[in-house]
Amino acid sequence: MQASDRFNINSQLEHLQAKYVGTGHADLSRFEWAVNIQRDSYASYIGHYPMLAYFAIAENESIGRERYNFMQLSSGKCFYRVAFLQKEKTTNERLAKRNHKGTVFALENVQSHSQRRMSSSSSSKAIIKTLIKNPTRIRSKHQAKQLHAQFLRTQSLSHTSASVVISIYTNLKLLHEALLLFHTLESPPVLAWKSVIRCFTDQSLFSRALSSFVDMRASGRCPDHNVFPSVLKSCTMMTDLKLGESVHGYIVRLGLDCDLYTCNALMNMYAKLQGMGSNISAGKVFDEMPQRIIDSETMSNALPSGIDSVRKVFELMPTKDVVSWNTIIAGYAQSGMYEDALRMVREMASEDIKPDAFTLSSVLPIFSEYVDVKRGKEIHGYVIRKGIDADVYIGSSLVDMYAKSARIEDSERVFSHLLRRDSISYNSLVAGYVQNGRYNEALKLFRQMVTAKVRPGPVAFSTVLPACAHLSTLHLGKQLHGYVLRGGYSDNIFIDSALVDMYSKCGSIKAARKIFDRMNVHDEVSWTAIIMGHALHGHGHEAVSLFEEMKQRGVKPNHVAFVAVLTACSHVGLVDEAWGYFNSMTEVYGLNHELEHYAAVADLLGRAGKLEEAYEFISNMRVEPTGSVWSTLLSSCSVHKNLELAEKVAEKIFAVDSENMGACVLMCNMYASNGRWKEMAKLRLRMKKLGMRKKPACSWIEFKDKTHGFVSGDRSHSSMERINEFLEAVMEQMEREGYVADTSGVLHDVDEEHKRELLFGHSERLAVAFGIINTEPGTTIRVTKNIRICRDCHVAIKFIAKITEREIIVRDNSRFHHFNRGSCSCGDYW
């Protein structure tokens, strides 16, 4: 065969098409599509799957020759049968099967016969003959082996009967036994092939299923409709869309594209392999094709892709069952085409097909995404009426739906009613807790899952790690990391990104960076996690250069990445760079400025002391500023001691959020530090009237796998005496080295000495002291505080770090401070 003939497929296909039209064997639209698919995929399979490619060519070459003949290829192994002939054969087979109906058979006979060690080989043969016609009666490994043995004993194991034995083995999932027999056959019949292919697929040995399929075709056997669901499932699981499309072309040519199960499997494949790059838009295939083909077909007549293919298969199906509907609905739902999915549900109902558990578990995530708890609840009601509310699939969808609608109590209720809980139902609730900020409960449930012997999969780790990140529990995070490594999940991009985030939020930016550097692929999420990590640790320049590297490597920053880089600029005062990034969002990347970006820039200007500019910027935002955006400016006013502007800003905050406690507290502090006790008292009275209570400042530290919490001024901790002793001793030395208490941040109207005492009891200081007295010299101290670190404590901890020769890392609500040798990583810019 000349290479040019191979590629001159267009004209051959036209002939083939002409031949089919009017014969009633295939309708034109179906056929055209198959031809398109075949045109695309056959070329790419030359070299990769030579047999499949040859088949495509063989068909075209057979046009104009014997219509009902086989054709042998030059490879010497390949046969091809044209479609309508195959159809006829299938019908005959069905008839033949019908004629055999009514054969009497009793398995017990075989057992009793064998027990009696029958000597008459003729009667043994008769029994086997009956058995072989009723293979479903054999229900155990023992019985199957017995039958096999009988064959061997009577020496009557023909190819046909061997195939039946193989199919019996495979139906019982006895792959090993089936293969032993299979390999003894010189030319296995179709039944033998399809049995092993199905068994490989059942046991998740997808690539072996596919290679068996290719071998089957190479051996000249023609598959029937029973084979394709397995083959297509294997293509799906191997994410081999090219092969799947080639198989599809073959299915159409065999006239099997009317088969219900085959079509359902086809739809499933196209739905699952969306975005796998079916539409050849570039690359090798084009290089190999003559220009004429490229012009005439690829450009003007692009192949249907992904969900379009699903729809097309669906529309062309002569009969559809509930699985067909469920598959297309799931396909739409997974590709984000929610309205289409819901439309299909309505259409399905109008065709009088009732939605089942499959349908609903595909539909519920849509309402999670829409945060439409009303419609979600309607489904919940329907599910209860249908009595399928204990279904694990539905259950986890419901848990997720309620959690995403901020109704975590309802999630808990659904979860508690589940009869069976698998790893996904646990994950749904763990994720729900994390999404609703209930990190401790997330960790607790994760532990319960492990205790209940439900093995956490990869998703479980990417779900629970953010809880550790938020709580700064490094020891738990490390344990989970160990679990991840042992589970072999260490190259999962979701988990790796979560680990990068966890380590950086738990104060270990070095470990975070190590994981990031070891990752094989980086996406925008992993880049953002490491950029944010460096930003939080005050490595603004490093963060900015990572952001540049990300762009250079062709990863397009999303809106979260911009939040990260703007935060980085903000923490080190890179005002000009930040403006550049802020503007590039809209000008270069077509991203809208969202509240977070405005907030980051406002924060940046405020920190940099450009308070008036920040005020103007917030006033002119395109989005209505929230209390929290103004709050960042308020805290900058407090840092830069601008009471006048602070009052203006506070007014703005109270206009949108009259009960903003953070603003009240900050204003109280500012009035106090300016000695304006009257205003302070007024504000406190207001807070009291509104029933507002100040959120207590607290800090925590991990010691021996336990978290020790300290509240400002609280002396209840069992180690308090030792802590005080330490602080008094260290204070003496600090004062000798020049420490002067900065009491301006103390809001109480008390004398200086009392103020100093109050500073003494600040939670971060207590936690640091506890850490130092309980650990070996040289151990790094990691403390987390729920609100911004106090200015005086910042100075004090610098001294403490120097005197005790410790590295002290304090995470407050916005960043990390690494205290080392008398200075802090933030460079006092915070």
Add this chain to the structure above:
DNA sequence: TTAGGGTTAG
């Protein structure tokens, strides 16, 4: 032959 849960910010 069909279904459910996940990472970065806020």
